[in-house]
Amino acid sequence: MSLDVSAGIQPFQFPTTTVLVDDHEEYLGMVPLLLDASLHVRGFNSARRALAVLGHGGSRPVPGGGWLYRWKDKPSENQELVALDVDSIHRVVYDPERFSEVSVVVVDHTMPEMDGLTFCRRLGNPHIGKILLTGRADDATAIEAFNSGLIDRFIRKSDPNAMQKLQMAIFDLQQRYFQRAAAFVSETLALGNFNFLRDPAFADVIDTMQRRFAAIECYVHANPTGLLLLDEDGHGRFLLVQTEDDLRTHFEIASDQGAPQALLDALRDGEQLAWFETRDGYYHSTTHTPLSQLHPATAVRGEQWYYYALIDQVDRFQLQHVKSYRQWLREQDQDVPSSLIPDSAG
Template sequence: MKLPIYAHPTLTVLVDDGSAFLQDLAARPRARKIFHQADAALAWLMQSPRHARAPLRVNHDLPPCSVTVDVEGIFRISSRRERFAVPSVVVVDFYMPHMNGLDFCRALQYLPCKKILLVDSAEERLAIDAMHDGLIDRYLCKQDAGASQLLERQIEQMERAWFLDRERVAHDLLAMHAYSFLQCPRVAEVVRQLYRRHGFVEHYIFPQPSGILLIDGAGGAQLMVVETEAGMRAHYEIARDSGAPRPLLQALALREVLPFFNHVGRDGMYDKAIGGSWQRYCREPQVCHGDETYYWALFALPSSYLPEPPYTHAQYMREAA
């Protein structure tokens, strides 16, 4: 799967008339809203918070008209509390009074959320047909071994797919230029591994240097700088033209270091004021061989790079409790 241009925890809506299966899911440490009546869930979803799209800029000054993505506007989403309250996935039991799960999903078919239907084995054929018709996105038999864990994985997959669907235009525009790594499944897998290893819960693409801002539940931010071969050559050429020390030039030429020179400007490139202290701004790069070769490393992000501190997921969960 491709990497969304940004992703953060969202709200999962559980619609169930009282079974212990979804009650157990609602108690887990992610934002969940549970309804016991289908009509109450429908009414809430129709009025629920909506996803704010990535900001686009249209330039009418020169023909032909051009459209660009405001990348700085994307990572500023991390300061908005309301992002955590947007419903992205709805899980509904097939057996509901007055309205079964399929009728419920049919009533929601024009809302931009992913739908997972819980069924017994007797309704599996109906669920398969509903998937083929585009009425639901996934289904799960409650009698399956490990069904609760399977449902958690489905929710996670559907949340990622929801972000990709909602930002497809911005994603494709960015992937054509400085963010080609967005199209690479191997880079997406690296990011998923970093989520698990470091406890990150959200990410946003980042400008100058091109990369991914990763934020954990408590608001700790790190920048995953990602460079292509062309980007590494640019680092070398700018450092050479700025009179960088020979050891730095050799290390850049051999791809032994990935720099993020963050003490001057905002583009991460070498400046002659850095002089011989260049090592403190460099990391040994990891290499990802995907659609092309990508070099990446994690850096602590100076607070000056974020106009506003992130509103954290931990804070949201405390306030929502």
């Protein structure tokens, strides 16, 4: 599992949970073993129970809902301003249960409590991807459901390549989940200093980063602008991103603060980026050893010139308090699979 930037860089992305609903417990136990080990699959042998869990905590609130707030000063009685708290986005990383967010459901069409299409109709979160498992006789019904938008994929259980197709569909729909959930946030960020999120040239930069650092989580960060990246063990890197305007601002502030000439020279040419250990990330007259807080930069030309540096020292994020995906998966493996207990058992 790795970050997929084929459709652009998302402002937030992390591994999520796939729910599998099928009344055959043997199938529930077999499917996760045949899929990529990085996928977390939660099985339910009861459609009613799965819907109840998805409606009461199993499907978490849509990401971003807590980051928007109404601005206290209205421009007029007929207008209202809404602000986006960008700085709070990366704090999702401190939520130990973020990986339990459900992005995809895989549901058998023929079940005793309700059929798979009825299950899909009753799902409350429109961002969740829906995959229907069918028998040979269900093709016409599945095609109609797909064409109407009720489901996103359908796969025959009897298909010899069913598990390969299912895995590809899950990965695709997990990526689409974040595209949908982050759409408004992405539109808003594009108006500010985060143009690089939509620039194809910078998507290539992220691909390059993946070869150096296998990130599976990504969160935008403000002040300074960049991306917090984490791998499956919770090890982090910070991708600092600046434009020519940012370079100029750093230089002017440092000059006004009486910075040493060696620092001013380094800031002027764009070969190094500054991330000072100050509240706003800029140089202050009280900054100690400022040259040690410069990072070698690489320039890339997209819609504008970008300068970036991958920073290994991320102590300021206190990632020791973050639960990694690998640790979370181990905990899920140790839990009793209560979701497989029939409703009649209580």
